Amino acid sequence: MQDEPLLEVRDLHVWFGLRRWGFGHAGVVRAVDGVSFTLRPGEAAAVVGESGSGKSTLAKAILGLNRPAKGQVIFEGKPLDSLKPREMRWYRSQLGYVQQDPYGALPPFMSVRRILGEPLVINKVGSKPEREQRIREALEEVKLTPVEDFLPKFPHMLSGGQQQRVVIARSTIMQPRLLVADEPVSMLDASVRVEILELLQKQQEAHNLLLIYITHDLSTARHFVQRILVMYAAKIVEQASVEQLLDNPLHPYTRALIAAIPEPDPENAATFKDVPPGEPPSLLHPPTGCRFHPRCPAFMKGICDVKEPPDFEPQVGHLVACWLYERGQVES
Ligand SMILES: Nc1ncnc2c1ncn2[C@@H]1O[C@H](COP(=O)(O)OP(=O)(O)OP(=O)(O)O)[C@@H](O)[C@H]1O
Ligand code: SF4
Ligand SMILES: [Mg+2]
DSSP states (O other), X not given: OOSSOSEEEEEEEEEEEEEOSSSSEEEEEEEXXXXXXXXXXXXEEEEEOOTTSSHHHHHHHHTTOSOOSEEEEEETTEEGGGOOHHHHHHHHXXXXXXXSOHHHHSOTTSOHHHHHHHHHHHTTOSOHHHHHHHHHHHHHHTTOOSHHHHTTOOGGGSOHHHHHHHHHHHHHTTOOSEEXXXXXXXXXXXXXXXXXXXXXXXXXHHTTOEEEEEESOHHHHTTTOSEEEEEETTEEEEEEEHHHHHHSOXXXXXXXXXXXXXXXXXXXXXXXXXXXXXXXOOSSSOOSSSTTGGGOTTOOTTTTTTSOOOOEEEETTEEEOOGGGTTOOOOO
């Protein structure tokens, strides 16, 4: 693995202004509010968080689809906001995107051959026979074989799992260096989820992709990523290697998430009493201080509700935004 970061997200803020019917603003949803992290080529990282925590907004900002209010996305040392239109097209060619809903991701009136061929045509890759060869290889990689059977099919002729395989083939056919997979299996039958995740993992390893896997499910993330970023109410509250995070979770929210993972062994099963009651806060009016304070079992009055915790690093590479670690102590 190289040492230079491929992707840097620096103090990123993405806000949405809400319009009131009639006049003026009804407020600002701060969907991503000061997020920073660095990832290297070939790394697989998961962004884990509850619904509405800002995961897709973060993904879209990385893909250049959401404009940040503040902060930067930096790819290979180049800030996205400094790219000229031609460079932006280059950046897009370095990206793959697998979205949550395969059913809406594929154009209904295009055959699989055309769907996979389109990025190659747009980017003027190879001659016609070379493109055909590449399309066939891409289908083989995602195990849609015999290839001849799938090339002429239209999306509605495929199952959800097959459609997601086509989406994965399309998102990797340009050999991108960064693949963002936003809840890639949440709309699929449980029976095909593992296969699709294994396929993503294979693609990531085979092409040395930087993979950002977005999910609300920590239990699937831990099987194929090296790093986990935990998102709560528009902020990353903890980031660490999988081992550090699972063996020694530091943030009370991460501890609650881990406690909520169903245990196959009923003897060790965590119960929902371990999860703090309550809902994630509104991003229109987030709580003062630490956003988790209304639900936190370790809440310290006068500190947690007043000052927002910065990132502390009580162990090398293990960052946590929580006042418990202000003096660097690590509780186990
Ligand atoms: N275009 C938009 N305009 C206004 N608010 C938005 C917009 N997109 C997202 N939001 C709000 O931003 C917040 C974060 O949304 P986002 O879709 O990023 O969350 P998420 O973590 O991906 O959730 P889920 O797990 O349900 O997909 C939510 O409160 C959402 O309503
Ligand atoms: S800063 Fe305070 S409220 Fe927030 S997670 Fe840490 S202990 Fe809990
Ligand atoms: Mg989402």
